[in-house]
Amino acid sequence: MCGICGFTKTNTDSDQILKNMCNVMAHRGPDGEGRYLDDNIALGHRRLSLIDLEGGSQPMVRSTGDKTARVTSPARTLDGAFCQDKQSAAARGDYAIVFNGEIYNYQDLRAELEHDGWTFATHSDTEVLLVAYLAWGEAALPRLRGMFAFAIWDKKTHELFCARDFFGIKPFYYTEQHGSFIFASEIKCILEHPAYTRELNEEALEQYLCFQFSALDETFFKGIFKLPQGHCLTVRADGTCDIKRWWRPSFAPDHAHSEAETVQAIDETMRESVRYHNVADVEVGSFLSSGIDSSYMAACLATENPAIHTFTVGFSEYEGERDEISWARELAQELGISNESKHITEQEYWDVLPAVQWHMDEPSADPSAVALYFVDQLAAKQVKAVLSGEGADEFFGGYRVYETPLENAKLSWCPKPILRAAAKLLRGLGIRGANYLERASETVEDWYYTNANGVAFSPDQRARLLKKTSATMKTPQQLTAPVYAEASSLDEVTRMQYLDLHFWLVGDILLKTDKMAMAHSLESRVPFLDKEVFNVAASIPTALKVSDHQTKITLRQAAERAIPTDWAQKQKLGFPVPVANWLKQDKYYGLVKGWFTGEEAQRFFNTDELVRLLDEHKAGTRDNTRRIWIVYMFLMWYRIYFVDRKKPA
DSSP, X not given: OEEEEEEEXXXXXXXXXXXXXXXXXXXXXXXXXXXXEETTEEEEEEEOOOSXXXXXXXXXXXXXXXXXXXXXXXXBOTTSOBSSOHHHHHHHOSEEEEEEEEETTHHHHHHHHHHTTOOOSSOOHHHHHHHHHHHHGGGGGGGOOEEEEEEEEETTTTEEEEEEOSSOOSOOEEEEETTEEEEESSHHHHTTSTTOOOOBOHHHHHHHHHHSSOOSSBOSBTTOEEOOTTEEEEEOTTSOEEEEEOOOOOOOOOTTSOHHHHHHXXXXXXXXXXXXXXXXXXXXXXEOOSSHHHHHHHHHHHHHOTTOEEEEXXXXXXXXXXXXXXXXXXXXXXXXXXXXXEEEOHHHHHHTHHHHHHHHSSOOOOTHHHHHHHHHHHHHTTOSEEEOOTTHHHHHTOOGGGXXXXXXXXXXXXXXXXXXXXXXXXXXXXXXXXXXHHHHTSOHHHHOSOTTTTTSOOHHHHHHHBSOOOTTOOOHHHHHXXXXXXXXTSOHHHHHHHHHHHTHIIIIIHHHHHHHHHXXXXXXXXXXXXXXXXXXXXXXXXXXXXXXXOSSHHHHHHHTTTSOHHHHTOOOOXXXXXXXXXXXXXXXHHHHHHHHTSHHHXXXXXXXXXXXXXXXXXXTSSOOHHHHHHHHHHHHHHXXXXXXXXXXX
């Protein structure tokens, strides 16, 4: 785990520019800094060392005259001295790599490459990744098992090849400015390059209000893009850039296997994935909450290492109740493993919000990102890597909203116009059930575009809120339509899963996972988001994933082989953050109202609408928590990046 950055079209100031880019993401890699400069390329790296602690420095340079290893790392140490002369090192190498992530099957790939005659100078997964690319080219990507974002420079052709992993676990941002291609693990690094002029992308704001995260390939910074998951790009010598999709998730339900066989396959593959994700030259810990995902994962890791450390956070106001911490402590005792916990105080939560938004790079309205910040902080005091349970819901059907199509099927006998009329009547009378009837009258493509449906702003609400909108403003349905089209042959539940892989998972879940862990120089590993685990999950028929009253059916059964039934069958609650209650208090109502009537708010929003949201929530007539939080986090982020333009104190 680390941070990478770089750019083409170098000049006499390139080394200082590169140093500035590396410095601003020092939190991603406190163990070392490396910079490589050669004709038309500058590559930077900040290292968090977990594999081959001595030999894995980057940027890594390799000559390819034959298969014999000749590797150099023209890295600058933290005290400012070059390990080797950068120009002579560059002259000896035909390829240079900067890599963020982990290749968990690197030892398997290395054995295969050695069999083919390749030799190695280090024991790092970075060198294996580089050699795999030299041996197999782009075809190496599907053979990798891990999380990655990397760039490889070909000195002979002056081409830069970049790629991002299957599911978008690791970030990769880029822009093209005045003939220079600039990339980095974090947007704030690109902002350090003088070729880029900071400008807000207001189209990103329009979609953020509906999705609660940055939903476009173009970020909140005009001209800075995210390389989509499962994509690679090549920057040619003439400056042109080609983007290609190298992997696409494919769901293919297999009805030939019994439920028992499916459960067996899940358990075997998850245990194998956890074993691969435990490969490191440092200790790997695990998060542990009240949910099935982290509980099952931690139990699997405990079979590999009974001395593991696990980490949990909860909120002080829930102390004495059945909160995350009490569940985690009890399971840790059952498994015979250690557990460290922390109750987050109300004041701590509110005080850390600016730091969270700075680290996120783009505004994020997920309240649980703050809880993740604190559990990462707790874990980083004892370990350098930790397992986390992201991906289980998207793979195995864990969200309660996935039950909706099955519930709607109960009304399939009723004509759609009647359902819509009944929904309109209920809404007019203020009676609950209107949403249920409306969704029963529509396809998932009509109403489902994110897990924030119903709590974020609808397109109509967005139009009332914004002072101005772009002439080309799209509805959420227009954004999701191409993704739904790729999954048109699948049932409705699986289409929802497919959409979440492309929007919710990568745009919300994995963004906060990476940025909050890296804020504390911690590597977050996600065993559920493994290509072999996905292959098993993608073959499970919907009836073995979700019913109209249960989620993750077969995953729960697999988990019962490792954890008690009470944990395996526990209903999904999400992470309980008491923001709704806080916003009703005079203290926080007044604080947020100050933001909602301030200069930044007046620039973008109809502030009367914002105050109305606050007043409704405080009076208890409507729960506007998420809508309030979406706007509040945007305003805070905007002040940090466009007004103050510096890291919060």
